[in-house]
Amino acid sequence: MADFFDILIVGGGPAGSTAGTLLAKRGWNVAIFEKEHFPRFKIGESLLPGSLGTFERMGVKEKIDKADVIVKYGGKIISACGTRNNRFLFSDVFRCKFPTAYQVERSMFDKLLLDHAAESGCHVFQGAHVTDLAFDVDGVTIHTSDKRFRGRYLVDCSGRNSLIGSRFKLRQNYPHLRKFSLFAHFEGVEREAGIDGTLTQMIRGKDQWIWIIPITAKKTSIGVVLDAQTFKKMKLEPAEAFDQILQENPEVTKQLLHAHRVTEVHATGDFSFRNKRFTGARWVLAGDAAGFIDPVWSSGVFIAILSGENVADMLDRVLRQPERRAAEFTRYERRLGRVMDLYLKFVTAWYTQEFAEVFFHPQKFFQLVPAVNSVLAGTEERLPEVRWRLWIFDLLVFLQKRFAMIAPRMSLLPK
Ligand SMILES: Cc1cc2nc3c(=O)[nH]c(=O)nc-3n(C[C@H](O)[C@H](O)[C@H](O)COP(=O)(O)OP(=O)(O)OC[C@H]3O[C@@H](n4cnc5c(N)ncnc54)[C@H](O)[C@@H]3O)c2cc1C
Numbered sequence: 001m002a003d004f005f006d007i008l009i010v011g012g013g014p015a016g017s018t019a020g021t022l023l024a025k026r027g028w029n030v031a032i033f034e035k036e037h038f039p040r041f042k043i044g045e046s047l048l049p050g051s052l053g054t055f056e057r058m059g060v061k062e063k064i065d066k067a068d069v070i071v072k073y074g075g076k077i078i079s080a081c082g083t084r085n086n087r088f089l090f091s092d093v094f095r096c097k098f099p100t101a102y103q104v105e106r107s108m109f110d111k112l113l114l115d116h117a118a119e120s121g122c123h124v125f126q127g128a129h130v131t132d133l134a135f136d137v138d139g140v141t142i143h144t145s146d147k148r149f150r151g152r153y154l155v156d157c158s159g160r161n162s163l164i165g166s167r168f169k170l171r172q173n174y175p176h177l178r179k180f181s182l183f184a185h186f187e188g189v190e191r192e193a194g195i196d197g198t199l200t201q202m203i204r205g206k207d208q209w210i211w212i213i214p215i216t217a218k219k220t221s222i223g224v225v226l227d228a229q230t231f232k233k234m235k236l237e238p239a240e241a242f243d244q245i246l247q248e249n250p251e252v253t254k255q256l257l258h259a260h261r262v263t264e265v266h267a268t269g270d271f272s273f274r275n276k277r278f279t280g281a282r283w284v285l286a287g288d289a290a291g292f293i294d295p296v297w298s299s300g301v302f303i304a305i306l307s308g309e310n311v312a313d314m315l316d317r318v319l320r321q322p323e324r325r326a327a328e329f330t331r332y333e334r335r336l337g338r339v340m341d342l343y344l345k346f347v348t349a350w351y352t353q354e355f356a357e358v359f360f361h362p363q364k365f366f367q368l369v370p371a372v373n374s375v376l377a378g379t380e381e382r383l384p385e386v387r388w389r390l391w392i393f394d395l396l397v398f399l400q401k402r403f404a405m406i407a408p409r410m411s412l413l414p415k
Pocket residue numbers: 010011012013014015016033034035036042043044045046047128129130131157158159160163181183223268271286287288289292294295298299300301302304
């Protein structure tokens with residue numbers, strides 16, 4: 001006999017813990033299967049204010065506030081050529097509800113969320129690798145190495161190698177986003193005082209960008225995103241390529257004067273994709289298992305938590321009124337697709353030089369930048385006052401691209 005649950009969740013990252021916590025709080029019998037034993041290393045450390053309302057609903061915000069996290073006030077974009085920079089603060093967004101977010105060490109943060117899911121009533125199985133699954137009209141059966149489990153619905157939160165996405169061949173890569181990333185943690189990185197020391201720094205070069213994220217009182221996450229082809233052409237091992245890129249950037253080296261690396265250099269590529277569908281008769285995808293766009297703008301964990309929350313609310317309604325399933329699943333597909341489209345647009349724009357040129361001139365477009373910030377904060381992109389300003393911002397980027405009439409051209413090459 002297989003153990004039975006209302007909901008089976010594969011993956012104990014932020015998407016799985018969010019969905020599990022909220023479903024368990026509604027009284028459903030939920031199991032989360034996580035193949036690793038937490039804590040485990042994970043990249044994706046810069047969060048958005050748009051998740052804070054969900055943390056409150058989950059009852060986990062106080063625990064995060066007490067943990068070794070950095071309260072983040074916004075971000076700072078610096079041109080690698082050193083000529084311009086632009087600081088944006090979450091407090092500037094329209095109808096600002098949460099003026100801060102968090103920078104977190106994911107090993108600690110993911111464990112905190114997963115432990116909270118267990119305390120909220122979820123059955124959490126760690127070291128439980130889901131290796132097979134089968135659907136029928138009444139539900140789903142999954143297999144781990146030593147056991148079978150049965151549930152009414154399966155929520156796939158297994159991350160970028162989505163179990164369901166691979167099984168049903170749903171993956172579609174974004175052809176214009178063939179990126180590669182190298183990253184590591186450091187200690188001893190120079191930090192500014194006050195809120196400036198909490199910001200995510202994005203150092204924008206011509207064909208690459210570097211993030212610098214303070215994640216604990218001591219540790220800083222540093223990474224680079226570049227074209228996969230450029231990395232191949234370097235013909236270097238990841239650690240050598242990473243060191244070379246950092247050393248070529250004076251904006252980085254001046255902060256690394258007294259720093260040392262405390263983890264290995266990690267490398268990952270081919271991460272930008274979206275699955276063709278997010279739902280099937282007995283399954284739903286959430287978080288990276290549905291799709292991941294790009295590290296820039298920190299949309300990953302935000303979308304993981306948003307989709308985890310939406311799935312929990314939706315499945316709660318569907319379990320109570322099964323006849324609503326088709327309509328609910330369609331609405332979820334549409335909503336998640338819309339959020340992903342919005343970030344895709346901003347990610348695509350980020351990799352054009354014109355976007356940087358317009359964005360680096362906030363004083364000229366002070367009415368527009370809060371609108372852009374609203375998207376970057378993960379808050380109410382559908383507010384009318386945000387929508388028309390975003391439209392004008394896009395127009396300015398377009399004019400800059402065609403006629404360079406909004407801002408002077410920049411080299412973006414490190415000097
Ligand atoms: C280079 C890079 C930088 C990034 N930087 C940021 C950032 O600064 N800010 C941000 O918000 N996002 C960032 N992201 C994205 C972020 O890492 C993800 O969006 C986020 O982790 C998604 O959460 P998730 O819960 O969907 O998936 P994950 O966090 O990937 O969790 C999935 C879990 O499922 C488990 N699992 C997988 N398969 C199975 C299985 N078969 N059985 C059982 N368990 C399984 C895994 O072990 C894992 O713990 C970055 C991504 C990359 C690639």
